[in-house]
Amino acid sequence: MPNQITLADLTKGSASITNPALAGTGAPTGDVVPSAADAAAVAALTPDQQIAKLPAVDQTAVNQLAGQIDFTRDGIESTYGKDAQRATSTFADEILSDTRSKDTGEAGELLNTMLVTIDEAELGGFRKVPILGQVAVSIDKLRRRYQKVDAQIDEIITRLEAAQAKLVADISMYNTMYQQNAQQYRELKITVLAGKKALADFRATQLPALEAEADRSGDPMQAQVLKDFKSKLDRFEKRLDDLDRISVVTLQTAPQIKIIQNADQTIVDKIDTTISTTIPVWKSQMVIALGLSNQRKALDLQNKADDVTNKLLQRNAAALHKGAVDAEKANQRSVVEIDTLEKINSELIATLKETVQIQKEGKANREAAQAKMRQIEADLKQALLDNAQQM
Structure with missing residues (x-):
């Protein structure tokens, strides 16, 4: 319980105090606010009742911070919780800067380039000739064409692996961002609850004494001092509401981070599938096609190889197209819907x-x-x- 305040104390600002209650608290140990289903019930609780629902370490932090709040200090109604507010703003700027500089479409474009390269290479043993239609390609020409496309594919794979490595690093970075966001949310809720507790306690214990003192004095100036102080308390309450709203914005940031992270993970998985499955299958089929071209029934076997290769490429192209389009849609989708x-x-x-x-x-x-x-x-x-x- 702080020392009893008199009307005389209200005419001078107290010295600034430090608030180490939140220093070194570490990662969150539990939810500071209840789930959405219990939000209405929690809103009806007094600050002390809300504090009682917190983990022990958070209760200690709230009570310590509440005990350090001095309502006679000049400017407390506008500076309380400013460090937590500034940290939230800085964190939001970091996320915005990162998402602006991210080229999430690069991997999708590389996948599309690979598909076009394979599709236009005509590696099935035939080439399209106007009027005559499909004409068989000699084994030497087919081999040279395959070697050329194979080099192009290897170059694209190298770039895909680099893009994949960057995405993996980004996924790890988003984990850190998510933990930091959760910690800022916890600190904001602790700051708000501490302010509510201190304000409720002050209004219940010390404010009546100040009102009684002003009535006894019969001095209009003393009454004005008390009125100004009450207005200050009202502004402090409004400050708590602003901080509470900021905490809600911080809470909304959590799923936004996860949406970006999951989109990156989708592309990483698709790249891995392409490199480890699609390309080896394609190359193996081309080796088969080249081998069959040397046999006695080269034309018939080549036609069959073409059918197998074309079907394989069509299936893989359809799968790659769907995966690339879905990943790109997930990347291009707005983090927060306009609705x-x-x-x-x-x-x-x-x-x-x-x-x-x-x-x-x-x-x-x-x-x-x-x-x-x-x-x-x-x-x-x-x-x-x-x-x-x-x-």
């Missing part, structure tokens, strides 16, 4: 409007109460004077 943004925006606007209306109603009720209290005081004083004159 989601519109809904969040509508909810925020509605919340702000309702908050303003509630504040106006609260202010009006307080003003009405003030007028009534003044009338009560005047009536009572008049009654006492009348009573004293009649005695």
Whole structure:
């Protein structure tokens, strides 16, 4: 329990204090807020009840930070939680910078180039001639064409492996980002709960004493000091609401990171399948085609090899096309759908409007109460004077 504050303390700012409650807390040990299904129930709890649901280490952090909050300090209503807020902003800038500099389409383009190269090479033992149609290609020409395309494919594979290595590094980086985002979310929720607890405790224990002191003094200036201080508390409460909203944005960032990470993993898997399965199968089929061309029934066997190769290439081309298109669609898809943004925006606007209306109603009720209290005081004083004159 902090020392009792007087009206005189409100006219001077206290010295700034450090808040080490969150220092060295490490990775999150549990959820600071409940699941979505319990959100309504949690919102109805008092700060102390919400704190009681936290892990022991987080309860200690909240209580320590709450005990250090000094409402007489100048500017506390605008600077509280600023470090956590600044860290969240910096983290968001890092994610944005990384996604802007990422060329997620490079691997997909390489896969497409490989497909086009194989398709246009006409390695089935025939070449297309106008008017005559398909004409058998000599074994020497087929071999030279295969060697040329094989070199092109090897070059594309080298570039695919480099792109795959970068994607694997990015996936690891996103794991670190996800953990950092979770830690920032936890720190924001601890900061908000500590502020709510300190504010609730102050209003319940010390604010009534300040109000009583102002009433006893009968000094309008003292009453104004108290009124200004209450406004400061209201602004501090608004600051807590802003920090709470930032924590929600931080929570929304988590699935966004995972979406990007999963898209990268999809492309990594597709590259691995192409290098380890598709290309070896294609090469083996071409070796078979070349060998069959040397046999007695070269033409018939070559036709069969063409059929096998064409079917194989068609199946692989279809599989590669679908995989490349699906991966590219996943990469190009917006991290947050516009419908989601519109809904969040509508909810925020509605919340702000309702908050303003509630504040106006609260202010009006307080003003009405003030007028009534003044009338009560005047009536009572008049009654006492009348009573004293009649005695």
